[in-house]
Structure formats: C-alpha cells, structure tokens
Amino acid sequence: MEKLYEGKAKIVYKTEEPDKVVIYFKDEATAFNAQKKDIIEGKGILNNKISSIFFNLLEKNGIPTHFIKQLSDREMLAYKTTIIPVEVVVRNLATGSIVKRLGITEKTPFNPPLIEFYLKNDQLGDPIICYEHILALGLATEEDIKKIKELAFKVNQVLKDFLKNIDIILVDFKLEFGKKDDESIVVADEISPDTCRFWDAKSGERMDKDRFRLNLGDLSKYYEEVLRRLEGEKS
Ligand code: UDP
Numbered sequence: 001m002e003k004l005y006e007g008k009a010k011i012v013y014k015t016e017e018p019d020k021v022v023i024y025f026k027d028e029a030t031a032f033n034a035q036k037k038d039i040i041e042g043k044g045i046l047n048n049k050i051s052s053i054f055f056n057l058l059e060k061n062g063i064p065t066h067f068i069k070q071l072s073d074r075e076m077l078a079y080k081t082t083i084i085p086v087e088v089v090v091r092n093l094a095t096g097s098i099v100k101r102l103g104i105t106e107k108t109p110f111n112p113p114l115i116e117f118y119l120k121n122d123q124l125g126d127p128i129i130c131y132e133h134i135l136a137l138g139l140a141t142e143e144d145i146k147k148i149k150e151l152a153f154k155v156n157q158v159l160k161d162f163l164k165n166i167d168i169i170l171v172d173f174k175l176e177f178g179k180k181d182d183e184s185i186v187v188a189d190e191i192s193p194d195t196c197r198f199w200d201a202k203s204g205e206r207m208d209k210d211r212f213r214l215n216l217g218d219l220s221k222y223y224e225e226v227l228r229r230l231e232g233e234k235s
Helices: 043-060 098-104 129-137 141-165 219-233
Strands: 003-006 010-014 020-026 028-031 036-039 067-070 075-079 084-095 109-119 168-179 186-188 195-200
Touching: 020 043, 043 067, 043 075, 043 141, 043 219, 084 141, 109 129, 109 141, 129 141, 141 168, 141 186
Parallel strands: none
Antiparallel strands: 003 010, 010 020, 020 075, 028 036, 067 075, 084 109, 084 168, 168 186, 168 195
16 A cells, blocks of 8 residues: 555555545654654554544544544554644643643643644644634634534543543543545544543543653553453443
8 A cells, every 4th residue: 555644653545545545553652752762562553443432432423533444453444634733632631731831730620621722743842822823824714723623622522421431531632633525624633542641530540641651651551441441331
C-alpha cells in the first residue's frame, strides 16, 4: 500500500478507493514534543482496539467520525479527511500543562468543561491559540469552529458517561477534526490512552500515557485494563 503520511504513532496508507484510507497503529511512544521516545511492544494494537471501540460508541450516539471499521490488530479503515491543524483539548479536571501554565490547583473541576485550542505544529511545540487566532490564520471558519465545539462537548459527554460505568474518570483528552470530501466535519485521528487522561475511579491510578511521561512504568498493563473494561461494557 502506498504511504500517504507517517506520524509519530501512526501511518496512513492509500486504498483503492480514493475516499478511504488505512490507518496503521505503531508501537512508538513519544512525549514532550518527541524529546522522550520509546517503543512499547503491543501499544499500537491496544490503541487501535480502544480507538475502534470509542469511535463505534460515538457513531452510535450520532457523532460523525472518520471511522469505518477495524481491519486487523493494528489497522483501521477510515474516511480520508483533510485534518484541520488545530488540536482541541477538553478538560473536566485540571492536570498537566494547564496546572503549570495558569498556576491552578491539581484536580480543580471545570464545570462546564473547558475547551482549548492548540496549533498543530510540532516545530513550534503545538502552542496554545484562541478562537481569534484560528480565524486570523485561516485555519477554520467561524461555522467550522462552532461545529467543532459542539462536537467536542458531545464527545466529552458520551465518553465521560460511558467511562463512568466502568470506573474510569475522563480527566481530559485531545481531539482532531477532519473534513471529508463532502466538506462535512468529523472526529478524526485516534481516541486512546495516548490522547486521553484516564484515572481509575477507585484507586486514582493513571491508566494512560502519563505512565510513560512520568516514568510510572507498566503502561501496557494499564492500557490492557482499559481495553478489558471497555470490552466488558461493549457486549
Ligand atoms: N494531548 C495529546 N497530544 C498532545 C498534547 C496533549 O493527545 O500533543 C492530550 C493529553 O494526553 C491530555 C490532554 O491532551 O489528555 C491535555 O494535555 P495537556 O495540555 O495537559 O498536555 P501535557 O500535560 O500532556 O503536555
């Protein structure tokens, strides 16, 4: 298959159908703008399976995504999109970069949830931007941003409610949006413990990429536990 794009954690391949792509999930883990790197055996498989479950859940709840189906352990079939170069972060509890940036107390709840935008640009280290920057830089239209915000809050509600049932707190997460050939906006990229913060509701343990960022170890064990709970809930 012809490679269309290779990122830090995934490879996108062309298919015979011009509007569809295959997304291949790699085992590479990166953090702090790729200054910290490692390979975690099997992570790609876990993220592909977990993302597929989340995309299915969103679709079932009427949220449009690029997801078509899981093809294999490491591959999913998706609609080809043009990614809007804005990373959208939704936060329910304060942790990570916002705590350092704004000096707020760890675990401060955000009610309503907080939405933030970051410019998707590795060279610049994904700087935070605001609504006006998005318009001024022509990254998306007013109408696009309205849609993106509406979808991001819906995704938060659906995921948060679902995860609560399996004793996982959805602390925050990052979404990417893409435009399909028909110009419609859909949730794209991945939704996995690499892009979300999941805390065990009972023990408070981190079940996400913070295990890698903070050198807590046992990343695969916790990703597997997320998948195990999701699979239990799915049936
Ligand atoms: N996130 C991500 N990719 C990024 C930056 C952040 O998936 O390039 C996710 C991260 O996993 C977390 C949320 O977005 O769930 C908020 O991350 P934060 O801004 O706190 O950044 P970090 O502390 O990871 O630098």
